[in-house]
Amino acid sequence: MDFDRSNSKPHVAILASPGLGHLIPVIELGKRFVTQHNFNVTLFVAPSPTSKAEAQQLQSATTPKIFDIVELPPIDISNIIEPGAAVVRVLRVIMREIRQSLRSAISNMQSLPNALIVDLFGTESMSIAEEFNMLKYIFLPANASFLALTIYTPFLDKQVEGEYEEQKEVLRIPGCSPVRPEDVVDPMLDRSNLQYHEYVQMGVEMAQGHVDGFLLNTWEDLQPKEMKAFRDDNQLGRIVKAPVYPVGPLVRPSGSSGRSSARKLFDWLDIQPSKSVIYVSFGSGGTLSYQQVTEIAWGLELSQKRFVWVVRPPSSDSTDAAFFHGGGDNRDPCTYLPEGFTKRTQHVGIVIPMWAPQMDILSHPSIGGFLSHCGWNSTLESLLNGVRMIAWPLYAEQRLNARLLTDGLGVAVQPKELPVKREVGREEIEEMVRKVMEDGKDGIRSRVNELKNGAQKALCKGGSSYDALYLIVKQCEQKLQIVE
Incomplete structure (x- = not known):
């Protein structure tokens, strides 16, 4: 398969799962690659059951158009999903079923992206990045506590007996603030629900996916304890082998x-x-x-x-x-x-x-x-x-x-x-x-x-979030030089 790489700029593809909460920070991430680092960006948008709200958000947030948007074709999951399926289960099935469409869309591109960034529900698409020899990253439109809990849940699944909410002691994650049982994420509220099994699998895929990095919608000084734990081989660093890049806050601008x-x-x-x-x-x-x-x-x-x-x-x-x-x-x-x-x-x-x-x-x-x-x-x-x-x-x-x-x-x-x-x-x-x-x-x-004030400083040139994204930029630039 031949791709036109002549005189090309670094090119990042981003895959966004359905839901306004996921779409907004993904769009802002794409804007930052374009405006701050002169990248080409292609945003792949998964089909969504959302009606007008998400379409309006996509249109307004990307006007004027500064990067390409590819809306993947609708899919019918009615014969796959069980009636009354919970949100995480629905999102995972959607993202699983669109993989062939994503592969075809990338195959039809004139210029092959140097990297593929998927959000937390699209981790199964990382294999597509491997097929096309792209760098692969996981973007979580969330904070460090959420990544820590998600990564560690496969271990909690083996350690904890019964429902998490019923535990008398806090849930301990190496190097991180403990999690009260009543504060666990929704997929952990019912261990018999398919949503829980999807969530555990997400944690497994994140830890074992051999990714080039995790992007978080937070900044270094907001949660220094958790960020340190990701980098410590005696804490979460023994599970999270890839670097964690806090690149936020990514929010829609006022106007x-x-x-x-x-x-x-x-x-x-x-x-x-x-x-x-x-x-x-x-x-x-x-x-x-x-x-x-x-x-x-x-x-x-x-x-x-x-x-x-x-x-x-x-x-x-x-x-x-x-x-x-x-x-x-x-x-x-x-x-x-x-x-x-x-x-x-x-x-x-x-x-x-x-x-x-x-x-x-x-x-x-x-x-x-x-x-x-x-x-x-x-x-x-x-x-x-x-x-x-x-x-x-x-x-x-x-x-x-x-x-x-x-x-x-x-x-x-x-x-x-x-x-x-x-x-x-x-x-x-x-x-x-x-x-x-x-x-x-x-x-x-x-x-x-x-x-x-800390968030604003993190976003400025020389700030922690700016520098974190710059490290990813350099990796993509090096990837482009290698393939050329």
């Missing part, structure tokens, strides 16, 4: 598009005092019960704090019910919020149905707090803007993220019990809102500003 699409909202924010508004959003994939939505409404009202609430209709399904379709229920919030709520709070708050330009909101000077589901994208957006948080984890790895924000970094408060275990009452919500919005002696504001 004028947010203001134009929500002018009324930003006109209102412009006249609010600095750091006086709490932003409330549970992401594009999380849903709450009717009673919990009611309690949040009352908690906000009782706090008497200004707020912007991106609200979604309640659901009796799981908290990740909207992961793929991004929500499709456009009911008027007045039909499910407490009677008279919007009228009583019309001068102190704004309720927005379904979606809002989050990065533009968080970067506004009037925003002082964020009640968040702790998705990693939202977490990074909050930290980059120096916004304190109320950690309200719902699904996936969000409990792990919430524990990092509260106990590890001290930039968030959290309900006394996990929200997935019980409904959080209005009095507790009121108390948390006041604590985050009123600058007390707990030091949350100063700590979050330190993290903001």
Whole structure:
């Protein structure tokens, strides 16, 4: 097979699995290769059950177009997947079934990429990189704690008896902060579910895949303990043989598009005092019960704090019910919020149905707090803007993220019990809102500003994240010289 390599620049191919949470950081990673290092980038997008939300995100995030996007053809997994399959199981099957399409797409390229970067659900495609003699990397749009737990779960699988949630002792990972049993990721909640077996296999493939490196959407100083453990042969380094590159934070930029699409909202924010508004959003994939939505409404009202609430209709399904379709229920919030709520709070708050330009909101000077589901994208957006948080984890790895924000970094408060275990009452919500919005002696504001400054420094030339990506750039350049 002949590829045109004449006068070619280094070329990276990136494979993204379905889901906005995966797509956003992958796009930003591609942009960084192009704008900072003059690479060619091809983004392969796996077919998704997502409706309009993901397509709109892909279009808006890649305008103007600075790299090639190849949308792989749709596949039918209905005869493969079991009814009611969990998210990780669905994603793994999709990524498994698209391998032939990916192989064909690469074969048809005029210029062969020097490297293939797959995300955590696409690890089985690393063999394709070997076929075409490409460098191979795994990108995790997550933090170091998540990689550590994923890599070590195959060992925990042999060590731990019974369900992880039922363990009396914390789960210990060499060199890392211990994981409380109630904070494990969703695939570990039921060891009889096929999702768990897919997750264990992901850990095996990461450890044994002979990859050239792992890319993490974090920065060195955010989790120095975990980063040290990856490099220590007596700790996680004995399992993770490939280098771990913290190249984040990779987040969508704020811009004028947010203001134009929500002018009324930003006109209102412009006249609010600095750091006086709490932003409330549970992401594009999380849903709450009717009673919990009611309690949040009352908690906000009782706090008497200004707020912007991106609200979604309640659901009796799981908290990740909207992961793929991004929500499709456009009911008027007045039909499910407490009677008279919007009228009583019309001068102190704004309720927005379904979606809002989050990065533009968080970067506004009037925003002082964020009640968040702790998705990693939202977490990074909050930290980059120096916004304190109320950690309200719902699904996936969000409990792990919430524990990092509260106990590890001290930039968030959290309900006394996990929200997935019980409904959080209005009095507790009121108390948390006041604590985050009123600058007390707990030091949350100063700590979050330190993290903001640290993240910005990491991204600059000479910073840890810039230098980490530069090491990958040099490997790709060397690969190009070898094949030429």
